[in-house]
Amino acid sequence: MRKLSRRSAVLIGVLATLVLSTLSIIAVAFLRPPGPAGTLAGRAGCAAPALGGTVVNVTATDMGGPMMGGAGRVGPMRLTADRASVAHGRVSFLVTNAGRYTHEMVILPLPGTQSAGTRPVGGDGKIDEAGSLGEASATCADGAGQGILPRTVGWVSVDLAPGRYELVCNFPGHYSAGMYTQITVS
Numbered sequence: 001m002r003k004l005s006r007r008s009a010v011l012i013g014v015l016a017t018l019v020l021s022t023l024s025i026i027a028v029a030f031l032r033p034p035g036p037a038g039t040l041a042g043r044a045g046c047a048a049p050a051l052g053g054t055v056v057n058v059t060a061t062d063m064g065g066p067m068m069g070g071a072g073r074v075g076p077m078r079l080t081a082d083r084a085s086v087a088h089g090r091v092s093f094l095v096t097n098a099g100r101y102t103h104e105m106v107i108l109p110l111p112g113t114q115s116a117g118t119r120p121v122g123g124d125g126k127i128d129e130a131g132s133l134g135e136a137s138a139t140c141a142d143g144a145g146q147g148i149l150p151r152t153v154g155w156v157s158v159d160l161a162p163g164r165y166e167l168v169c170n171f172p173g174h175y176s177a178g179m180y181t182q183i184t185v186s
């Protein structure tokens with residue numbers, strides 16, 4: 001009888017452990033930080049108003065910070081758009097900074113057959129922004145500013161003529177680290 005009770009106790013212990021581990025796994029899955037734009041903006045306490053024209057969602061990412069290689073190291077950085085082409089006219093860019101550094105998005109015309117990512121980078125780590133059609137570089141605001149802080153959004157609305165454009169982040173070193181993408185306006 002006593003032996004059986006001990007076995008039951010062990011069994012109950014094992015079952016309890018299993019239940020608790022399962023609950024922890026479920027809890028971790030639900031507490032994981034969200035990825036998509038809207039959720040990040042919500043957490044940051046700011047969201048873009050209704051934007052005019054066709055909305056292009058742009059995401060800035062980087063692999064920097066203490067989790068990747070430690071102090072001073074800058075990992076690959078990316079600027080990605082959720083569409084490669086858009087109709088001409090009013091276009092709004094909603095930029096979500098999903099990275100650990102401050103970023104921005106500048107719209108530059110891409111002349112001739114020039115490829116995105118091939119602009120010369122100056123000694124200051126930046127490219128020439130001449131011909132810029134607009135930028136989203138303000139935290140939780142429209143247009144130009146001091147940069148879009150991590151886990152926040154910025155936005156800008158512009159009128160674009162047919163052609164090819166390059167979206168870039170021109171914080172020092174970010175363009176050469178990979179923060180550019182192309183969008184075609186038809």
Ligand SMILES: [Cu+2]
Pocket residue numbers: 060077102103104169170171174179
């Ligand atoms: Cu950047």
